Amino acid sequence: MIVTKQKELDYLLKSIANKPVFIIGCSECATLCHTGGEEEVVAMKKILEEKDIKVTGWVILEPACHLQNNKRILRGYKEEIKDADKILVLACGNGVQAVSEVLEDKDVISGTDTLFLGEIKHLGDFERRCDLCGDCIQDLFFGLCPIARCPKHMLNGPCGGSRNGKCEVYHDMDCVWDLIIKKMQRRGELDRLKRIRMAKDWSKSNEMQVVL
Amino acid sequence: MKYKSNLERVLVENNFAVTAEVGPPKGADADKVRVKGEILKGYADAFNVTDNQTAVVRLSSLAGSVILLNMGLEPIMQVACRDRNRIAIQSDVLGAASLGIRNILFITGDHQSFGNHPGAKGVYDLDSIQLIKVVKDMRDNGVFQSGDKIVAGKPDVFIGGVANPFAEPYEFRVDRLEMKINAGVDFIQTQSVFNLERFNIWMDEVRGRGLDKRVHILAGVTPLKSLKMTERMKFHVPGVDVPDDVYFRMKKAEDPQIEGFKIALELIDEIKKIKGVHGVHITALFWEEVIPRLVKESNFLPRP
Numbered sequence: 001m002i003v004t005k006q007k008e009l010d011y012l013l014k015s016i017a018n019k020p021v022f023i024i025g026c027s028e029c030a031t032l033c034h035t036g037g038e039e040e041v042v043a044m045k046k047i048l049e050e051k052d053i054k055v056t057g058w059v060i061l062e063p064a065c066h067l068q069n070n071k072r073i074l075r076g077y078k079e080e081i082k083d084a085d086k087i088l089v090l091a092c093g094n095g096v097q098a099v100s101e102v103l104e105d106k107d108v109i110s111g112t113d114t115l116f117l118g119e120i121k122h123l124g125d126f127e128r129r130c131d132l133c134g135d136c137i138q139d140l141f142f143g144l145c146p147i148a149r150c151p152k153h154m155l156n157g158p159c160g161g162s163r164n165g166k167c168e169v170y171h172d173m174d175c176v177w178d179l180i181i182k183k184m185q186r187r188g189e190l191d192r193l194k195r196i197r198m199a200k201d202w203s204k205s206n207e208m209q210v211v212l
Numbered sequence: 213m214k215y216k217s218n219l220e221r222v223l224v225e226n227n228f229a230v231t232a233e234v235g236p237p238k239g240a241d242a243d244k245v246r247v248k249g250e251i252l253k254g255y256a257d258a259f260n261v262t263d264n265q266t267a268v269v270r271l272s273s274l275a276g277s278v279i280l281l282n283m284g285l286e287p288i289m290q291v292a293c294r295d296r297n298r299i300a301i302q303s304d305v306l307g308a309a310s311l312g313i314r315n316i317l318f319i320t321g322d323h324q325s326f327g328n329h330p331g332a333k334g335v336y337d338l339d340s341i342q343l344i345k346v347v348k349d350m351r352d353n354g355v356f357q358s359g360d361k362i363v364a365g366k367p368d369v370f371i372g373g374v375a376n377p378f379a380e381p382y383e384f385r386v387d388r389l390e391m392k393i394n395a396g397v398d399f400i401q402t403q404s405v406f407n408l409e410r411f412n413i414w415m416d417e418v419r420g421r422g423l424d425k426r427v428h429i430l431a432g433v434t435p436l437k438s439l440k441m442t443e444r445m446k447f448h449v450p451g452v453d454v455p456d457d458v459y460f461r462m463k464k465a466e467d468p469q470i471e472g473f474k475i476a477l478e479l480i481d482e483i484k485k486i487k488g489v490h491g492v493h494i495t496a497l498f499w500e501e502v503i504p505r506l507v508k509e510s511n512f513l514p515r516p
């Protein structure tokens with residue numbers, strides 16, 4: 001899932017600059033993250049109205065990254081959108097652009113920061129799992145990704161800084177290399193890790209367009 | 213006035229400057245740089261040493277610059293944003309200044325997918341405009357990008373950048389130059405000029421905004437060596453504009469080398485007349501030996 005975090009209200013107010021706003025949410029990731037579901041969109045409306053900002057309407061796209069769907073749904077909100085100067089999008093960075101592609105002549109404001117592709121540990125607790133590197137090498141690491149989960153992207157073992165299984169950079173995060181090693185130890189296959197892994201091919205992380 | 217570099221002196225004293233490019237070798241042999249330095253010595257005011265140009269691994273621009281420096285040539289060290297983050301680049305700027313390098317030119321750099329290590333991870337922590345501002349702050353205000361103070365010696369360097377009058381969208385080209393000037397660039401070398409008409413349109417606007425008074429502009433000149441090279445530049449190198457008449461001249465030429473030289477001479481002649489252009493920057497890829505003749509026949513000798 002694409003994990004997002006709502007931007008600080010002060011930042012949003014500055015971007016909105018007291019102009020009338022139409023608010024857009026997303027039915028998928030942003031709903032699960034509680035950053036842009038119906039609940040959050042309605043709450044945002046209330047907050048803005050308390051600041052005397054006119055909210056002309058709102059909608060939840062299904063999901064916001066679906067360009068053709070956006071065109072269809074937004075057609076039903078012509079008047080509300082016409083009355084708004086600013087479009088506040090509570091979705092991931094992709095959702096924001098899929099909206100701006102439809103609403104050419106509006107100021108589109110991204111209401112969230114898009115952080116990473118990660119999993120939900122508990123409610124409101126997310127962990128980074130994938131950096132979209134385009135060339136997945138998790139098979140070498142038994143289903144654990146040292147690109148996304150190690151701040152140094154170490155591919156040949158731990159850096160030497162972890163303590164009690166935690167990463168030296170983020171103390172409340174597990175050192176992924178500690179996890180990889182413990183896992184192989186449990187399976188009695190630690191030897192498999194000894195092969196040197198050569199420089200990674202990053203060229204596919206530059207992939208800009210894919211048609212399947 | 214105390215000048216940071218010979219290049220700055222030449223430009224500030226209102227001479228028409230000449231710079232030339234020295235591409236470092238694909239290997240550790242310093243003599244390869246020295247041989248080029250010997251050929252070019254006395255024919256330009258300063259010499260660009262490229263930084264892994266076209267994303268092909270070569271001897272580093274810092275090392276190449278020091279080799280030239282030791283021969284009595286003034287280097288312009290190039291630094292690309294592609295391979296280093298702000299920590300490494302600021303460190304290299306300090307290192308270069310400590311070794312006596314007085315001109316550094318900053319570019320964003322060709323994407324790694326065009327070079328011989330397409331699997332490399334691109335860095336692009338800063339872009340060229342941001343980097344120019346960072347180095348200007350290091351030099352003039354004695355602070356690193358983080359705001360931390362430089363405690364032992366500011367890098368007193370003449371800051372260079374590039375501009376491409378031929379890149380699309382044209383509407384923003386002069387704006388971008390202005391941004392570079394506002395960021396703190398001291399001199400600009402342009403993309404090689406083949407299309408004089410477009411170059412003049414760009415220069416008209418540069419002068420119209422008074423930008424030629426705020427930065428030293430050196431027009432790029434590249435003598436075409438062969439039809440193959442002409443075709444590569446016309447059809448394959450992004451951002452280069454080789455107009456049809458130049459292309460057909462090269463195509464019809466009995467001896468493309470002679471024709472290429474002639475075209476370069478004519479271009480320099482025209483460029484000299486353009487108000488607001490303060491010099492030429494000659495790039496002759498793998499054909500450095502042509503530069504002395506080109507400089508001589510353009511009446512650029514002796515150098516000031």
Ligand code: SF4
Binds near residue numbers: 134138146
């Ligand atoms: S190896 Fe690459 S694609 Fe696979 S999980 Fe890690 S970052 Fe994602």
Ligand code: SF4
Binds near residue numbers: 150159161163166174
């Ligand atoms: S402690 Fe572990 S996860 Fe953190 S940087 Fe070092 S190897 Fe990577």
